[in-house]
Amino acid sequence: MASEYIRFLTILECLKGENPDASIDSIEIQLLHYILLSHSKGRSLFVGDLIHLSEIASPASLHSRIKRLAALGYIKLMVCKGDARRRLVIPAKLADKYLVFMSRCIVKAVTESKH
Numbered sequence: 001m002a003s004e005y006i007r008f009l010t011i012l013e014c015l016k017g018e019n020p021d022a023s024i025d026s027i028e029i030q031l032l033h034y035i036l037l038s039h040s041k042g043r044s045l046f047v048g049d050l051i052h053l054s055e056i057a058s059p060a061s062l063h064s065r066i067k068r069l070a071a072l073g074y075i076k077l078m079v080c081k082g083d084a085r086r087r088l089v090i091p092a093k094l095a096d097k098y099l100v101f102m103s104r105c106i107v108k109a110v111t112e113s114k115h
Contacts (some may be wrong), residue, residue, distance in 0.1 A: 008109035020098040023072060028065045030056045032074055032095060039091050047077065047087040074098070092103065 016022060021029055031050060038045045050066055051059045066089070069075045073094040080086035 002022055007112055008105060011105045011108050015101075018101065020094055020101055023061060024069070024074070024112050025065075027057050028069055028074075031062065031069060032098065035089055036091055036095060036099065045089045046080070047089060048086060051091065 001019055012019065021032070024032070031053070034050070034056075035045060036055065045064075051062050053062060056062060059063070066075070068076075070077050073092050075095060076090045076092045077087040078090060080088055
């Protein structure tokens with residue numbers, strides 16, 4: 001069994017009070033991961049791109065989750081220059097906090113497995 005992963009899950013459970021994603025559901029976490037990965041690759045991502053992620057949820061569910069992630073401060077929706085109907089999706093401060101928290105948990109799990 002991959003003890004590092006079990007250790008990682010245990011650390012997440014122990015630190016859940018510090019976890020920035022405690023207020024979002026699994027669909028929102030999947031969306032956030034997709035947004036963060038796209039952003040890290042330098043790809044522009046629009047709300048319309050996210051609405052078509054049918055492997056995650058229905059378009060209506062995705063749209064409401066995108067609005068919720070923006071309202072909670074995980075993402076920013078910027079009006080696209082040249083077409084005010086399009087919204088560019090950009091990670092916000094809470095998304096950065098989420099990345100820092102998850103990275104810290106991963107490092108801790110791997111470091112503890114070496115002892």
